[in-house]
Amino acid sequence: MRKTLIVAALAVLCLGAAAKASFAQGKIGIIDSQQVLEKSAEGKKVIARLQETEKKNAGAVTALDDQIRQIQTKLNTQRLTLTDEAAVQLQADLERKTTERKRVAEDAVAGMQELSQRLFLKLQSELMPIVQALGKEKDLDVIFDVQKSGAIYWNPAADVTEDIIKRYDASKAAEK
Secondary structure, eight states, X not given: OHHHHHHHHHHHHHHHHHHHHHHHTOOEEEEOHHHHHHHSHHHHHHHHHHHHHHHHHHHHHHHHHHHHHHHHHHHHHSTTXXXXXXXXXXXXXHHHHHHHHHHHHHHHHHHHXXXXXXXXXXXXXXXXXHHHHHHHHXXXXXXXXXXXXXXXXXXXXXXXXXXXXXXXXXXXXHHO
């Protein structure tokens, strides 16, 4: 029984060492998803669309800020000459515009989050088959995303980002 335990323990140690050695010899690829987003044609379209939406939302909030400022100015400068009814009406308008501004700003933030999530998920779903194909082609065991893995060093030869960008742009061009 003792011999069996010793043989089993040695077998486990040998298997562990063999697994460790095979992983050490594994091939690893690195991708920088931020670069893919910034440099690929489709990524640039996503960024432009998000910036356009952000600008539009900011314009709507700014317009409401201007309207609020005008009402406040009118209330402050004409307070003594306004009738009580007119002052109450202006105060109600001010509160209504302030509430509207708050809602528009909240809707803008929620809309931007939803849009960016939807666009990034679409981009990711289009990239995954390309990343997988490149991994198989280059016989890589694993591909890490530098933006998500927390990697602090990698051999530049392991970086497949440019290959991914080229293939992604080519696949989108082929669709057209």
